[in-house]
Amino acid sequence: MKVFTKESLISDLMTIGRSGWVQSCRKPGNDGAVGNTLEQLLGIDENNLPLPNAAEWELKGQRRKTRSLVTLFHMDPSPQAMGLVNNLLIAKYGWPLNGRPNELSFRQTISTISPSDRGFQVVINEEEQKVEISFDASVISKKHQAWLQSVEQRAGLGQLNPQPYWGFYDLQHKAGTKLKNTFFVLADSKVQGGVEYFQYNGILMLQTFSFEKFLDAIREGLIKVDFDARNGFGRSGHNHGTKFRVTTNLLPTFYATVSQIWDQPLHPKERLKTIDIATVRKLGNKADEIIGEEPTIVQ
Numbered sequence: 001m002k003v004f005t006k007e008s009l010i011s012d013l014m015t016i017g018r019s020g021w022v023q024s025c026r027k028p029g030n031d032g033a034v035g036n037t038l039e040q041l042l043g044i045d046e047n048n049l050p051l052p053n054a055a056e057w058e059l060k061g062q063r064r065k066t067r068s069l070v071t072l073f074h075m076d077p078s079p080q081a082m083g084l085v086n087n088l089l090i091a092k093y094g095w096p097l098n099g100r101p102n103e104l105s106f107r108q109t110i111s112t113i114s115p116s117d118r119g120f121q122v123v124i125n126e127e128e129q130k131v132e133i134s135f136d137a138s139v140i141s142k143k144h145q146a147w148l149q150s151v152e153q154r155a156g157l158g159q160l161n162p163q164p165y166w167g168f169y170d171l172q173h174k175a176g177t178k179l180k181n182t183f184f185v186l187a188d189s190k191v192q193g194g195v196e197y198f199q200y201n202g203i204l205m206l207q208t209f210s211f212e213k214f215l216d217a218i219r220e221g222l223i224k225v226d227f228d229a230r231n232g233f234g235r236s237g238h239n240h241g242t243k244f245r246v247t248t249n250l251l252p253t254f255y256a257t258v259s260q261i262w263d264q265p266l267h268p269k270e271r272l273k274t275i276d277i278a279t280v281r282k283l284g285n286k287a288d289e290i291i292g293e294e295p296t297i298v299q
Helices: 006-018 033-042 084-093 142-154 168-178 211-219 248-254 277-291
Strands: 057-063 070-074 095-097 100-110 120-125 130-135 165-167 181-192 195-209 224-230 243-246 255-263
Touching: 006 033, 006 181, 006 195, 006 255, 033 057, 033 181, 033 195, 070 168, 070 248, 084 100, 084 142, 084 224, 095 142, 100 120, 120 211, 130 168, 165 168, 168 211, 181 248, 195 248, 211 248, 243 248, 248 255
Parallel strands: 057 181
Antiparallel strands: 070 243, 095 100, 100 224, 120 130, 130 165, 181 195, 195 255, 224 243
16 A cells, blocks of 8 residues: 655645546545545545554545535434434434335434424534534424324424434544544536546645634534434435535634645636635625635635
8 A cells, every 4th residue: 555645645636636637436426526536546445544644634525616515524423322313313203215105214404503494403502512403393394294293103292302412522532533634635527428527626735623613613503414314114224424514615714724735726716715704703694605605715
């Protein structure tokens, strides 16, 4: 296995970028395809960056022109020994998967901003230092009334019991370990003949992750918690893992040092422009318009 230094990794990334369009190793639209294809081109195992201090570095990739969120890390809620995604959220609050009426799924992307149309929301328990998942039956959309009746029969209409959560300490350990320093690689993309191609043309080196900035982003509703699991019926169930996700241009704001190594998109207007959380807070309701813009970098 080739072992990279930071300098040799940057050199290889730029060589890949200058080689032009490369074929994706995944189907078009796959969220992880940019990173997966990059790891394949570098000849490294998935999520195994062979730097001398690999435990301190992460490699992430993202399309430039996308509204997909960047996955920061996977972490199912506590108490993890109880398997709450399968044994509580799917079993008591799941709904039929499209096209497979006998198979229950639990798919939600939620934040602290407001409850989803099924009544789920992220809440911060500052006193107990927890990020919790809350359920409020009173705000569920009328289109989900049949599902709500099934929930009442399975679990009742009160708060989740037990209430899934992530302790601040556990989140800090996970995020601080996984994201301490990150190479963030951007690529333009195109689809031809049903095949997606990438042109890698942006490299940011992000150093010294700040858990406080991360936690502030959860408080402001800028980080989404994403559940995607099913129990299986006539096939094995699958939990894709609970994800913490954020928009591309907010990722660099979690770091003390952002070094722009290379940023040469096909269209100059697509350079990565980051926006700090303090600015987002001032923007209020207009924040979604700004952070949803096509990403570019501001030093």
